[in-house]
Structures are given as structure tokens and as C-alpha cells.
Amino acid sequence: MKANRGVGDGLEGVVAAETRLSDVDGERGQLVIAGHAVEDLAGSASFERVLALLWSSAGLSYDEASVRSSLGAARVVAFEQLGRLGDALDKTDGMDALRASVAHLEPSADSCARLTGATAVFAAAWSRRREGKAPVAPRPELGHASDFLRMVRGEPADEPRAIAMETYLNGIVDHGMNASTFVARVIASTGSDDVSAIVGAIGALKGPLHGGAPGPVLDMLDAVGKKERATDWIAEELRAGRRIMGMGHRIYRVRDPRAAVFERSVERLERAEEERGGGSAAFTRLEVARAVEREAEAALGAKYPERPLRANVEFYTAVLLEAVGLSRAMFSPTFAVGRVAGWCAHAHEQRRVGRLIRPASRYVGPAPNSASVTRPDT
Numbered sequence: 001m002k003a004n005r006g007v008g009d010g011l012e013g014v015v016a017a018e019t020r021l022s023d024v025d026g027e028r029g030q031l032v033i034a035g036h037a038v039e040d041l042a043g044s045a046s047f048e049r050v051l052a053l054l055w056s057s058a059g060l061s062y063d064e065a066s067v068r069s070s071l072g073a074a075r076v077v078a079f080e081q082l083g084r085l086g087d088a089l090d091k092t093d094g095m096d097a098l099r100a101s102v103a104h105l106e107p108s109a110d111s112c113a114r115l116t117g118a119t120a121v122f123a124a125a126w127s128r129r130r131e132g133k134a135p136v137a138p139r140p141e142l143g144h145a146s147d148f149l150r151m152v153r154g155e156p157a158d159e160p161r162a163i164a165m166e167t168y169l170n171g172i173v174d175h176g177m178n179a180s181t182f183v184a185r186v187i188a189s190t191g192s193d194d195v196s197a198i199v200g201a202i203g204a205l206k207g208p209l210h211g212g213a214p215g216p217v218l219d220m221l222d223a224v225g226k227k228e229r230a231t232d233w234i235a236e237e238l239r240a241g242r243r244i245m246g247m248g249h250r251i252y253r254v255r256d257p258r259a260a261v262f263e264r265s266v267e268r269l270e271r272a273e274e275e276r277g278g279g280s281a282a283f284t285r286l287e288v289a290r291a292v293e294r295e296a297e298a299a300l301g302a303k304y305p306e307r308p309l310r311a312n313v314e315f316y317t318a319v320l321l322e323a324v325g326l327s328r329a330m331f332s333p334t335f336a337v338g339r340v341a342g343w344c345a346h347a348h349e350q351r352r353v354g355r356l357i358r359p360a361s362r363y364v365g366p367a368p369n370s371a372s373v374t375r376p377d378t
């Protein structure tokens with residue numbers, strides 16, 4: 001029986017916190033992270049700079065240099081811990097592996113750098129083991145994005161790819177009160193530790209309604225194959241009642257600003273590759289992706305004239321992460337590698353509020369019936 005809840009099933013529009021960390025304006029398509037538009041931050045700042053802004057907004061004392069050194073040291077410590085993770089990294093799913101390995105960490109007072117460093121090392125080690133290769137030791141002097149890519153791929157990342165990786169991590173580091181961030185805040189509000197908050201958030205991010213769409217976007221681009229097929233393919237999908245992956249968003253009524261940021265990033269990668277005299281499959285992808293987006297937008301616009309359904313973050317995430325050389329299985333863990341820093345900032349911000357998050361529910365079960373539980377007289 002469906003109850004009259006009096007609130008939206010998904011708590012839409014409910015304000016659960018005041019935050020200095022990020023703001024999502026779904027009508028205007030604007031994302032602000034720690035006082036900066038995502039367009040200004042993502043492709044220009046280092047990940048370390050973004051974390052310094054975010055973490056200091058949450059009341060932690062960091063600057064870019066201290067983030068860089070703390071993250072480098074954290075990667076080294078996490079790598080030394082790999083041998084003590086038991087079978088955590090043997091799991092088939094990368095998010096299960098991340099959740100299990102992060103759960104091994106000991107809680108400590110200020111652990112945002114430690115958790116962010118460890119998430120990158122554990123995700124990269126899982127990916128290497130999955131390919132039957134040995135984990136690659138971190139190089140603490142490198143930037144976090146570049147070193148993460150190096151630890152996954154086993155070779156130094158060239159500059160254009162390292163920048164694209166950094167653009168991605170910056171672009172997804174925080175995004176308002178999304179499901180996993182809410183989980184992290186609820187756990188922190190109980191007075192629990194950062195490790196517990198992050199383990200819970202990883203569990204929430206694993207769900208296909210939250211962090212799992214970029215893989216299916218690539219499946220779709222594979223299925224379309226050539227840009228000339230986009231129109232017919234989209235029409236057929238919609239006729240069959242299927243959803244077009246990477247299109248539509250709960251909050252945005254216009255194109256997700258991160259889609260544009262990531263699209264430009266792949267374009268820059270393309271130009272850099274051309275200058276070096278190469279071409280690559282990633283650029284055929286970009287062409288197909290643009291054709292699919294155009295056709296999907298037109299077809300969805302015709303089908304749902306009242307409900308704008310435009311490209312979301314996952315659409316060009318898929319193209320970008322493939323272009324930097326990550327496998328589909330690594331897409332969700334890589335999301336966690338960036339978002340962990342946002343979760344941790346939210347956990348700290350929530351603790352400063354100092355109040356337990358404890359909403360109410362409306363009981364719609366049967367009235368008390370003592371007869372059914374009273375022990376019969378003997």
C-alpha cells in the first residue's frame with residue numbers, strides 16, 4: 001500500500017543543511033564549489049588547490065602546499081597498508097573492494113587527507129590486481145590526479161591526460177546534498193568518525209541510481225557505432241520505452257554544467273593529440289557522443305515538451321574517463337576517488353553543527369493489537 005507521506009518520496013526540495021561547500025542551481029545550470037564556478041575551477045586549478053578551498057571552507061586548516069604534502073604522504077602510507085587488507089581487494093566489484101578496504105583504516109581526528117590518499121591507492125591497486133598486475137607504488141611528489149592515473153595505468157601520465165584526470169576529479173568533488181553526501185553527514189552527525197562516514201558514502205555511491213551511469217553511456221555509444229546511426233538508434237530506444245543513458249537529471253532543468261566542462265576537456269585532449277601527430281579512438285567517440293546528445297535532446301524534447309531532459313554529468317564523464325585510459329570497471333571507483341574529499345568536508349561541516357540528524361517518519365502500519373503477541377494461557 002502506498003502511503004500518503006506528506007513529503008516527496010525522494011525528499012526533493014527538503015533543505016537538510018546549510019553548507020559553505022557547494023551549491024547546485026538546477027534552473028540556471030550553475031554549480032559553485034567553495035565559492036567558485038565549476039567552469040573556473042575544474043580545468044584550471046590543481047586538485048590540491050580545490051581541496052584546500054573545500055576543506056578550509058569546512059573549518060579544517062589547509063592550504064594548497066599542505067594538501068599536496070599530506071596527500072602524497074597519505075598515498076605512501078596507504079600503499080604500505082595494502083598487505084594488511086586481507087581479501088578486501090579480491091572483490092569482483094570495484095566499489096565493494098573500496099568499501100571493504102577503506103573499512104580497514106583506523107579512525108583518527110583529522111583524516112580527510114588520509115582517506116583521500118587511501119581511496120586513490122586502494123582503487124588503483126584493485127584495478128591492477130584485476131588485470132593480474134602488481135600494484136604500482138605512489139610517487140608522493142606528484143600531483144594526486146597524475147599519480148592516481150600513473151598507479152592505475154602503470155606508466156607516467158602525459159600532461160594532457162593528467163590535466164583531463166584533474167579536471168574530472170575537480171568537477172565531481174562536491175555536488176550539494178546528493179545521496180552519498182547526505183549519508184556521510186548523517187553518520188557524522190551521530191558523532192561517529194570520518195572512516196565510518198566514508199564507508200557509508202561509498203555504499204550509497206555504488207547504487208546505479210547515483211554513481212553507476214557512465215559505463216552504460218559507453219555501452220550506448222558502442223551500440224550506436226557511427227554518428228550517422230544516432231537518429232534511428234535513439235528513435236528505436238524511445239519507441240521501445242527505454243531510457244537514454246546520460247540524459248536527464250533530478251535537479252538540472254538545463255544541461256548539467258559539468259557536461260560542458262568535461263566535453264571541453266576531451267576536446268583539449270584531442271587537440272593535444274593532433275599536435276603530437278596522433279589521432280585516437282577517443283575522438284571518434286566524441287563525434288559520436290555529440291551526435292547522440294543532439295539527437296537525444298531533440299527526440300526527448302519532442303516526447304516530453306514540458307520536462308527538459310538534457311545531458312547530465314555522466315554523458316561526457318564516460319568519454320573523458322575512457323580517453324584518459326581507464327576501464328569501465330574503474331568509472332565508479334574513480335568517482336569515489338574525487339568525491340571522497342567532498343564527503344569528508346561535509347562530515348566535518350556537519351560535526352560543527354553539533355546536532356544529530358534524526359528526521360521523523362509517519363507510521364502507516366496496523367493499530368496495536370495485543371492479542372496477537374500475548375502468550376496464550378496454559
Ligand code: COA
Binds near residue numbers: 242243244248249314
Ligand atoms: N530517457 C528517456 N526518458 C527519460 C529519461 C531518459 N534519460 N529521463 C527521464 N525520462 C522520462 C521518464 O521516464 C519520465 O517519463 P514518464 O512520465 O512517461 O514516466 C519523464 O521523462 C520525466 O522523468 P523524471 O521523473 O522527471 O526523471 P527523474 O527525475 O525521476 O529521473 C534520472 C532523473 C537521471 C534518473 C533520469 O533522467 C534517468 O534515468 N536518466 C538516465 C540515467 C542516467 O543518466 N543517470 C545518471 C544521472 S546523473
